[in-house]
Amino acid sequence: MNESVGEKVAEVLSQQVISNISEAGAGVRPALSWDDPYQINADLHCHSTVSDGTLSPEELAARAAAAGVQVWSLTDHDEVGGLARAKAAAHAHGILFIPGVEISVTWAGKTLHIVGLNVKYENSVLEKSLEQVRSGRLERAKEMSRQLEKVGIDGVYEGALKYVGNPNLISRTHFARCLVERKICSDIRDVFARYLTPGKPGYVPHDWASLRESVEWILASDGIPVIAHPGRYDINELQMDELITQFKNLGGIGIEVVTGSHTIDQYTRYARRALVAGLKASRGSDFHGPEESRVNLGELPRLPDGCVPIWDNWAQLQPN
Numbered sequence: 001m002n003e004s005v006g007e008k009v010a011e012v013l014s015q016q017v018i019s020n021i022s023e024a025g026a027g028v029r030p031a032l033s034w035d036d037p038y039q040i041n042a043d044l045h046c047h048s049t050v051s052d053g054t055l056s057p058e059e060l061a062a063r064a065a066a067a068g069v070q071v072w073s074l075t076d077h078d079e080v081g082g083l084a085r086a087k088a089a090a091h092a093h094g095i096l097f098i099p100g101v102e103i104s105v106t107w108a109g110k111t112l113h114i115v116g117l118n119v120k121y122e123n124s125v126l127e128k129s130l131e132q133v134r135s136g137r138l139e140r141a142k143e144m145s146r147q148l149e150k151v152g153i154d155g156v157y158e159g160a161l162k163y164v165g166n167p168n169l170i171s172r173t174h175f176a177r178c179l180v181e182r183k184i185c186s187d188i189r190d191v192f193a194r195y196l197t198p199g200k201p202g203y204v205p206h207d208w209a210s211l212r213e214s215v216e217w218i219l220a221s222d223g224i225p226v227i228a229h230p231g232r233y234d235i236n237e238l239q240m241d242e243l244i245t246q247f248k249n250l251g252g253i254g255i256e257v258v259t260g261s262h263t264i265d266q267y268t269r270y271a272r273r274a275l276v277a278g279l280k281a282s283r284g285s286d287f288h289g290p291e292e293s294r295v296n297l298g299e300l301p302r303l304p305d306g307c308v309p310i311w312d313n314w315a316q317l318q319p320n
C-alpha cells in the first residue's frame with residue numbers, strides 16, 4: 001500500500017468520538033450537512049426487541065436522537081419486522097432513517113454476519129428469504145436446551161422465552177439472559193464463553209444463509225451489503241483475504257471499520273483492509289441495550305482518515 005496512505009490510516013482519531021453529547025447530558029444534534037461526511041454522526045448497526053435487543057424500535061429512535069445520531073439504521077438479526085416502526089419514530093425525531101438488517105451466514109464452517117443497508121423491506125426478495133433463515137431457530141433453541149440439561153441446567157428454553165420479543169427470533173442472547181438471571185453466570189459474555197460458543201455444552205451448530213445468498217438478497221432488495229464486525233470472526237488472515245475477495249466479487253460494497261465490537265487497533269487494521277480492497281467503511285455501535293452494551297448509540301470514534309464513509313454519497317440517496 002502507498003506509504004502515505006498507510007500513515008494516514010494509522011493516525012486513527014480514536015479520541016475524536018462524535019457523540020454530540022453536551023455537558024448537560026442532552027444530545028445536541030446539529031442539522032445534517034453532507035459537506036464533510038466524516039463529521040456526520042452515523043450509527044448504522046443496532047438491535048431492537050424484534051431481534052435480541054432490549055429496547056423497542058421507538059425507544060431506540062428516542063435514544064439515538066438524544067445521543068445526537070444524525071443518520072440511523074436498525075439492523076435486527078434476520079428480521080425486518082421492526083423497520084416500519086423504527087422509520088416512523090426516527091422521522092418523528094427528525095433523524096434520517098436507513099432501513100437495515102443483519103443476516104446470519106455460514107461461511108467456511110463459521111458464522112458470519114452480513115449487514116444490508118437501505119434495503120427495501122416490504123414485499124422484497126429479502127423479506128421472503130429471511131423467513132427461511134429464521135425457520136430453524138426454534139428447533140435449534142430446543143436442542144440447545146436439551147444439551148444444557150445434560151450438564152445439569154434445566155428448563156432454559158422456557159427461561160429464554162421470557163426474554164423473547166418476537167417468537168420467530170429466539171437467539172443465543174435470550175439464553176444468555178436467562179443464565180445470568182439464574183446467577184449461573186455473572187454476565188452475558190461469561191455465558192457465551194462458558195456455554196454458548198463452539199465446543200461449549202450449549203452450542204448447537206446451525207446452517208445459516210450462504211455468503212452468496214446474503215449478498216444477492218440485499219442487492220436484489222436495492223440495498224448495500226456490508227461485512228459486519230470483521231474483527232470478531234475466528235478466521236485467519238488468509239481466510240479474511242478470501243472472504244473479502246469473495247464478498248467483493250459477489251457485489252459487496254462495505255465493511256464495518258468502527259464498531260462497538262472492535263478494539264482501537266482493529267479500527268486501523270480494517271480501515272487499511274477497506275482501502276486496499278476498495279471497500280467503503282461503515283460505523284455502527286451494535287447496541288443491544290443499556291445494560292449490556294459497552295458502547296451507546298452514536299458514541300463511537302469517527303472513521304479513520306483515508307476511509308470512504310459508506311454514507312459519502314447519501315446526499316442523493318432515496319431512503320427505502
Ligand code: AMP
Binds near residue numbers: 052173192
Ligand atoms: P444467534 O444469532 O442466536 O447465534 O446469536 C448471536 C448473538 O449473540 C450476537 O448477535 C450477539 O448479540 C450475541 N453474542 C455472540 N457472541 C457473543 C459474546 N461472546 N458475548 C456477548 N454476546 C455475544
Ligand code: MN
Binds near residue numbers: 077173
Ligand atoms: Mn445480537
Ligand code: MN
Binds near residue numbers: 102113228
Ligand atoms: Mn453481529
Ligand code: MN
Binds near residue numbers: 047102286
Ligand atoms: Mn449486530
